[in-house]
Amino acid sequence: MTDIIFSQLANEVLLDPRVMHERLVADASREGLLDVAYDTVDSPVGPLLLAATEEGLVKVAFDRQDHDAVLAELAAAISPRILRAPARLEPVARQLGEYFGGERHTFDVPLDFRLARGFRRAVLDHLPEIAYGRTESYAQVAAAAGSPKAVRAVGTACALNPLPVVVPCHRVVRSDGSYGQYAGGEEAKRVLLTMEAA
Incomplete structure (x- = not known):
């Protein structure tokens, strides 16, 4: 049996x-x-x-x-x-x-940042400090990350962010308020920012 x-x-x-x-x-x-x-x-x-x-x-x-x-x-x-x-x-x-679903404004999960180093990592460390529903310019993020002249490097760091949405690079915009580049595309960035602004 x-x-x-x-x-x-x-x-x-x-x-x-x-x-x-x-x-x-x-x-x-x-x-x-x-x-x-x-x-x-x-x-x-x-x-x-x-x-x-x-x-x-x-x-x-x-x-x-x-x-x-x-x-x-x-x-x-x-x-x-x-x-x-x-x-x-x-x-x-x-x-x-x-x-x-609009019920969470920050993430509380362990993160492994091994895919980001140097200045890119400094940028990523700052991004969660940008509050839900707020934005900062690339220049503001460069200054916060310790290199005020590294505006283009901030753009690269955001574009190569290995943890988008969870580490909110979508909250970084151009000085004129336009979206700039985003790994998920401009429409995804618009959806995220619109959702957070509601």
């Missing part, structure tokens, strides 16, 4: 890709082989790819950034041991849902 039950269980595992995937994720996590977990979530600005190491959220990417290309970049920059593992991303997915 035990052999029959075991055989049925084995067949279910072999035939159901979801069961196989869950087993793979569990085994990889237990053995310390899951370096980057990822998932995608729907949002008002399109599907967002979320990726996290054990240290914290390491990447948020818009659909227009090509999620497959982003995963390939993460494999090269961090580790090829990447799996879809929604459980690791659940806290940030929940907080993003609250943010897009």
